[in-house]
Amino acid sequence: MNLQIISADSYLLRSGFIEEASELARKAGVDVQYLDFSRYDSPEEALKNPDNMNFLHAIEDDTKPRLLWFDNCDSLAPLSCSLTYSLRSQLTTRLTNNIQSVFIAKKEALDLMFNNYSAAFYHSNFSITQ
Template sequence: MAWELELTICSLITEHTPEGYLDVCRDRAKSRGIDVFNLNFNEYESPLAAFAAEENRELVATLEGCRRKTLVIFEGADALAPLECNETFWLRSFLVNSDASELVVIFLVTSEGKVRLFQDTEGAFYRDCVRLN
């Protein structure tokens, strides 16, 4: 329903998300023919390294020009919360300023990361997010 409701940017708080919830989201999206990408920032030394990694090239290309319904899940998205993280503002430019109507992005963050990423007036996604929990 996220596409019908035009929910492009969503957040989930890690500690309030039930075990297996993201697996259900991925499975249901795939069963409806929706492309699914998952990037876990905890597996990389920095957001720059994550976006530059060979295995994420298709994801980056999709972010830059999404042409069909796509669900992107960013786990460990606290890595994007620091104000000096240029990749966060790069990402915001695609999600907020372009026609991202085919794209739904879920940021899985801690409570602290949610505050810094979505509620800090200087944060990249200040007030541009729908809380899912």
């Protein structure tokens, strides 16, 4: 079972889940990075924002264990979003398993990202919500 990419329906996650999981990861020595895509007009803007350089660096650098939170990432779901295909290349072709990514969005967006055969992340995820 490959758990490098996890997805979760934002509606079904209980309050505090991200904070609790992040704290457990930090205690285990895992670098935790969080990005709330709903704060930006586009996913490209989110990743290019100077405030998010650590998140972008974490995507590119797999030399140490990392937990990446892609929160409210509904904007990555459209099939026309080329950034999603780039992310797939970065996150699924690693020789190491140091990077754990969690994509949190509405169910409709997750279905489009992970269950549409034309999607970049088609069947690349393990869902923790049903």
